[in-house]
Amino acid sequence: MIHDIAIVGGGIAGASLAAAIGTRARVLLLEAEEQPGYHATGRSAAFWSETYGGPGIQPLTSASEAALREGGVLAPLGSLHIGRAEDAGRIDAFLAAFAGTAVPLARVDPAEHIPGLRPEWTLGVQEPSCAYIDVAALHASYLATVRRSGGTIATRAGLTAASRSDGVWTIETESGVHHARVLVDAAGAWADMVAVRAGAAPLGIQPYRRTIAQLRTDPPAPAAMPHVADIAGRFYFKPEPGGRLWLSPHDETPVDPYDAAPEEIDVAIAIDRFEGVVDWRVAAVERSWAGLRSFAPDRLPVYGFDRYVPGFFWCAGQGGFGIQTAPAGAAVAASVLLGESLPPGFERIDVERYSPARF
Template sequence: MAGASLAAELAGAGSVIVIEGEDRPGYHATGRSAAFWSETYGGPLVQPLTTASGTFLRDGGFLGARGGLHIAGDADAHVIADLARGFGDAVDLRPLGRDDLIARIPGLKPQWRRGLLEPTCADIDVAALHAHYLKSAATAGARFVTGAGLRSAARAHGRWAVETAAGVFTADILVDAAGAWADEVAIAAGLAPIGIQPFRRTMVQLRVDPAAPANLPLVIDALGRFYFKPEAGGRIWLSPHDETPCPPCDAAAEEIDVATAIARLEAVVDWRIERVEHKWAGLRSFAPDRVPVYGFAPGRGDFFWFAGQGGFGIQTAPAAAKLGASLLLDRTSDPIVASIDPEPYLPDRLQPRA
């Protein structure tokens, strides 16, 4: 999603080649998303990008009504209060008590007594959004090359020469939108890494009894131990909210993480787990401060970072791509991001300081 969305914004302003290591775009994190849009997800520094993306996503038909519900026990009521306080007036968040919770989550166990409703939370059609950006970029003249794993990148005669499994490509500016492989791309290009770390996140599709109601909100543990949402046919998608550091790879779900997810769900609702229908894992990649990285490498006008999107790269894609394009092209920001200060996202914040 990162490369496709930025390519769509840049293609009309110059020649763009998108180099994809896999046989098709979106194979890794983009194709394994939990597919929701939440203004609280990622924290207060990510929220402006998510909120700014909302109008584009709604107008484009990429969002579907869902609603989100952060839940906690009485002993953790302060977490609910801190969450609401952290976003101030930027996000519509509404406190709920026990009666409101059980009306929205059938079978909720007694210890869950505090909640915070996030009514703007929505499902997001990830495949449609990704296809939109791929089509928009191609229509504007961008070229896509797949099966082009990176071998080396070096400056030659004032331009980059990028050697891949699909041939050698040249360009004035190299954009690093490689997700979990972002640091590896930088190293291959002779730059210092900035500490982009991939983490494995597990998802499980379950059939439960009683069937999950279609209007069930996205249910999020305020302490960050799980989230789940309904899927077609009364199923649910469940994650134990795991973050296991790992090298860049084709991630797969581990049995211990699947078991952990189910155990945490069983502590929330009295549903019976009929079977695990599907399980998968994806990589979420973060900078050390867990804030996205957009901008030219310090002292360089030829290497542009577009990385560290964590698990919120899809929901922030419209705003992030427009902000990235404005920084790369040194042009006035698009109106949807005009009020967003780019300073917190610039890569120079991650450089060692004396």
């Protein structure tokens, strides 16, 4: 059987694109692991923030809100960006960066929102639209849509080689050989590796390790506390059910693609930074994990056909924003892939901004 489109990678990027294509093409979704979403998708910090990733990502995030809310995967959280006196310039630049958007931001006293905040943290910007996101439910809904649309999902099917002849790709995987007219690279941290195996030049998609720890604190994290982020980018934390806290040192350690695991030093750094923000006691580190965030050189995602290899399509470089931008990213990728206009709700997105032709 010759599929119209084979998508390499069953994480949020590949699954959302396959779902967006729906019944308009015969889709094959190839996943290297036993379960789609094992790597970056399954290890997300699980929040949606219109400012996360900066102005280049914000149009995709904002355009995704309606679909995420309709899907029932967002829940109220709010975010608070905090700083010390020496961070005043960063606070001003942050507000200026989003001044021309509809993102609601307001200066506040952070001590009114974070109990036990140490006195040197005097600057705050509130982002009330920030929300929890149910990553597992979102990913599962995309996979269910793919199955309902007649798509095929193959697991344990890591791509080992691919070649194109007479307009058809022969795709060799660990579980067998498949054929498709278009090959989509949605392989996350492995995107450049997949490209090379298909005869395309890598774009410089670099994976970075990000660490998260779940803490039990004294006092417990208040359920009503917002997501808290350092305006200087050294940490973020957010409350979780049962009074737990998810904490990250906001690390970005460049690595080769692998099954990421947390380093003890990164967890220790996160706790040290956290204890410099509030007077709470860290009672226990209940668990910790790490995931890979993969960026193109300009830190914007890449959606579009390769300039030099016919039938090879990029859907990569989503960084840490792939989940919160999934509806818009999938809409952009599907429109370019199928040669269609953007669907309602996404018309204002500048598709060319994310094209691989920019490299």
